[in-house]
Amino acid sequence: MKSKILLSCTLLLLILTSVNLYAQNDEYYRPDSLRKEAPNQRKDYTPTDTNRLAEKRKEVDFKQLPFKDRLRAGGGFGLSLGTFTNINLSPMVGYELTEKLVAGVGVTYMFFKQRYFDSYSYYGGKGFFMYNVIKPVNLIAELEPLNVVGNYQKRQWIVSPMLGAAYSVPTGGRIAKAVHFTLLYNLNYYNQVDNSAGPAAAITNLSPYGSPLVFRITLL
Incomplete structure (x- = not known):
């Protein structure tokens, strides 16, 4: 009886692990535009990127002035x-x-x-x-x-x-x-x-x- 319970638990664990690995592999090979991001994941920008974004935004804002x-x-x-x-x-x-x-x-x-x-x-x-x-x-x-x-x-x-x-x-x-x-x-x-x-x-x-x-x- 104990061996049957242990075998059932082992099979269930293997199934769950396989599903999780497949999901990770599917996410990895998904195109960047479709790849999911964690809700709380923060995208880091280098100081150079931040400055460029600020300059671009400032230039756009000035061009839009009436x-x-x-x-x-x-x-x-x-x-x-x-x-x-x-x-x-x-x-x-x-x-x-x-x-x-x-x-x-x-x-x-x-x-x-x-x-x-x-x-x-x-x-x-x-x-x-x-x-x-x-x-x-x-x-x-x-x-x-x-x-x-x-x-x-x-x-x-x-x-x-x-x-x-x-x-x-x-x-x-x-x-x-x-x-x-x-x-x-x-x-x-x-x-x-x-x-x-x-x-x-x-x-x-x-x-x-x-x-x-x-x-x-x-x-x-």
Whole structure:
């Protein structure tokens, strides 16, 4: 009797073992797309894979941004009162082409008034590119045409190509995202000399900045 019970238990154990081995072999040879995974099994990623996934997700998210969320708006304003009055208005609009590159345009208006002399104004526009190198630093390329007053109150256009950099401080705003402390170099500064009235006028500088170095504080 005991031997029959022992034999029955042995056969049952063999059957269960065979079924389990077959199930494991069937799972092993199943294609990856159909292979079962344990509910609590965690898939490990290397740091490189994790970074790539994060970068890909970030790139996809940026490409899906609507037009209005890529827009920036702001500009600069300057005011000096006294014996010499100087008012400078420069609204600007930018668009984020990529996460690092912003392209934009602006309008410039300058009003000058010196006591006992006539007042005059400069006006024009600008186009610019701003590229983020590292988090607080941006490289800037700008082209600014201005209509200025030369000798004998004759108006003329000058064009100033400028290169420089900006230190940017985020504002947390949606449209005006940062304050930029910008230093530019005017590549055409020394050619902006009005010599139409002879040697005596050769020292007349048509540039309103008074130096090839141009410092600005803008919001964009």
